[in-house]
Amino acid sequence: xxxIILTTAALALSAxxxxxxxxxxxxxxxxxxxxxxxxxxxIDGFEREVGDELCKRAGLTCEWVKNDWxxxxxxxxxxxxxxxxAGMSITAERDEVIDFTxxxxxxxxxxxxxxAEGVDVTGGVVAAQTGTIQAGHVAESGATxxxxxxxxxTIAAVRNGEADAVLxxxxxxxxxxxxxxxxxxFIGDPVPLGGGVGMGLRESDGELRGKFxxxxxxxxxxxxxxxxxxxxxxxxxxxxxxxxxxVTN
Numbered sequence: 001x002x003x004i005i006l007t008t009a010a011l012a013l014s015a016x017x018x019x020x021x022x023x024x025x026x027x028x029x030x031x032x033x034x035x036x037x038x039x040x041x042x043i044d045g046f047e048r049e050v051g052d053e054l055c056k057r058a059g060l061t062c063e064w065v066k067n068d069w070x071x072x073x074x075x076x077x078x079x080x081x082x083x084x085x086a087g088m089s090i091t092a093e094r095d096e097v098i099d100f101t102x103x104x105x106x107x108x109x110x111x112x113x114x115x116a117e118g119v120d121v122t123g124g125v126v127a128a129q130t131g132t133i134q135a136g137h138v139a140e141s142g143a144t145x146x147x148x149x150x151x152x153x154t155i156a157a158v159r160n161g162e163a164d165a166v167l168x169x170x171x172x173x174x175x176x177x178x179x180x181x182x183x184x185x186f187i188g189d190p191v192p193l194g195g196g197v198g199m200g201l202r203e204s205d206g207e208l209r210g211k212f213x214x215x216x217x218x219x220x221x222x223x224x225x226x227x228x229x230x231x232x233x234x235x236x237x238x239x240x241x242x243x244x245x246x247v248t249n
Contacts, residue, residue, distance in 0.1 A: 026081035089194030103196025124164035
C-alpha cells in the first residue's frame with residue numbers, strides 16, 4: 001500500500017512538472033555581466049541566473065531566446081517571446097508600450113568614458129546604444145549623438161575616434177576601463193538615469209507579471225538576489241533590504 005501511495009505521488013509530481021508553463025525569456029546576450037553568450041554558446045550572466053531562479057520559484061519552465069536590442073520590445077509585443085530580461089531600465093516612455101515587474105537591479109548610474117580626459121561631453125560627439133536611456137539623455141544634452149546597434153560598437157567608436165565619448169551603464173563600463181591599460185577613462189560625474197532594471201512583459205500578461213513580482217519579492221526577502229548582485233557586480237554594488245528598499249554599500 002505504501003509503495004502504491006509513493007508511486008502515485010511520484011506520478012503526480014511528474015505530471016505537475018510536465019504541465020509547468022513554459023515562458024520564453026528574451027535577452028540580448030551582448031551586455032556583460034547582465035547577459036552574454038559564454039564559450040559553450042549559451043546565454044549566461046547575472047540575468048540568466050536571476051531568470052532561472054525566478055522561473056523556479058514561480059513554478060515555470062524557462063526557455064531562453066536571444067534577440068538584438070534594437071528590436072527587443074517590438075518582438076516581445078508581437079509574441080516572439082514572453083518577457084524581456086536584458087538590463088532594461090524602467091522608464092515612463094517604455095511603460096506606455098509594455099509593462100514592467102518591480103526592479104531586480106537597483107536604480108544605477110550611467111557614466112561617460114573617453115580615450116582621454118578633458119572631453120566636452122555636452123558639445124562633442126557622444127556614442128550610445130540605440131534605444132537606450134543613455135541615447136535619449138545624449139540627444140537632450142546638446143551633444144551630437146551617434147547611435148550603434150550594440151554596446152561593443154559604441155566602445156569601438158571611441159577607440160577609433162568616431163566619437164569623443166560613450167555614455168552607458170557604469171557597471172558595464174567599469175571592467176572595460178579597468179582592462180584598457182589607460183586607453184579608456186571615465187569623464188565627469190556619474191549620471192543617474194532610469195528607475196532600476198525590471199522584466200518587461202506584454203500589457204495583457206498581468207497574471208505572469210504577478211508571478212514574477214512575487215518571485216522577485218521572495219528573492220529580496222531571503223537575500224538570494226543580493227548574493228547574485230554581489231557575485232556579478234562586486235561587493236560594493238547596491239543591494240536590497242528585506243523590505244525591498246535599496247541599500248547603498
